[in-house]
Structures are given as structure tokens and as C-alpha cells.
Amino acid sequence: MSEEKLIEDAVRDLSRAANALVAVSYTHPWTPIPRPREFRICREVCWPKIENGEADFLAMYMPSVSPKLRATCKVDQVDYISANIVAQCTTPHELITALYNIRAATAWCEARAAGRLRQAQEVLRQRRSK
Numbered sequence: 001m002s003e004e005k006l007i008e009d010a011v012r013d014l015s016r017a018a019n020a021l022v023a024v025s026y027t028h029p030w031t032p033i034p035r036p037r038e039f040r041i042c043r044e045v046c047w048p049k050i051e052n053g054e055a056d057f058l059a060m061y062m063p064s065v066s067p068k069l070r071a072t073c074k075v076d077q078v079d080y081i082s083a084n085i086v087a088q089c090t091t092p093h094e095l096i097t098a099l100y101n102i103r104a105a106t107a108w109c110e111a112r113a114a115g116r117l118r119q120a121q122e123v124l125r126q127r128r129s130k
Contacts, residue, residue, distance in 0.1 A: 003095050008082040010102040014047065015075045017109035018057045027120040033057075034112040039105040042088045042098040047075065047105050057109070063088070 021034075036055030039047050049059035049072055061070040062084055073081060085102075089095040 004086050006099060007085050008078060010099055011078045011082045014102055014106045015078055017106045018075050021109045021113045022057055029120055029123050031116040031119045037108060039101055041101045042085050045085055
């Protein structure tokens with residue numbers, strides 16, 4: 001399997017997990033969005049986009065033309081993100097590290113989404129027992 005395909009599949013999984021994390025915000029009862037943790041995928045790619053203490057789990061930072069600015073990309077743009085990551089990784093070690101970081105971000109997302117569901121279930125259980 002080519003490195004581009006591996007990265008693309010991992011980014012697709014991250015996109016799915018990030019969308020699920022945000023979709024859980026519509027749980028009943030409402031549960032808060034988790035405190036963000038920034039994952040540096042490779043040199044200039046970071047997920048999620050964090051500005052002024054607010055996290056956008058459906059966006060990530062990408063390299064920009066201007067060295068002082070970072071461009072934003074929606075996490076659903078899997079082809080663009082994976083091509084950018086592969087282009088930035090110049091050694092096999094960097095590529096494996098990027099893959100590991102994407103998988104770690106995906107696991108973090110999945111764990112937080114499951115935690116929010118458990119939290120909502122616990123609130124409902126406590127309401128029923130009153």
C-alpha cells in the first residue's frame with residue numbers, strides 16, 4: 001500500500017471521528033465540548049484549529065504562502081490534507097510519525113466522543129433516580 005493511501009485513509013478516519021465528536025454535541029442532555037488538545041501532525045499541519053481559546057474540531061492548520069500566517073482547511077478535505085502531509089514528509093521516519101500522530105488524534109477524538117455519551121447517559125440516570 002502506498003504512503004499516500006495510508007495517510008489518506010488515516011485522515012479520512014480523523015475526519016469521521018472529528019465529525020462524530022461534534023455531532024455528539026446534540027446529545028440529550030447537552031454535554032460540553034471537551035477541552036482541546038492540539039496535535040502536530042507534521043511540520044506545519046496541526047489539528048484542531050485553536051484560536052483565542054476556542055477549538056474548531058472540523059478545521060486544521062495548513063502551511064500558508066506567508067511565513068507568519070497559517071491557513072485553515074476543513075478536515076473533510078481529505079485529498080488536499082493528505083497530499084500536503086505527504087509533500088511535507090521528506091523521510092520515511094517523518095511519514096510514519098505523521099501517520100502515528102493522525103491515529104493518535106483519531107483515538108483522542110473517539111475517546112472524547114464516547115466520554116460525552118457516557119456523561120449524557122449518567123445525567124439521565126441521575127435524573128431518573130430523583
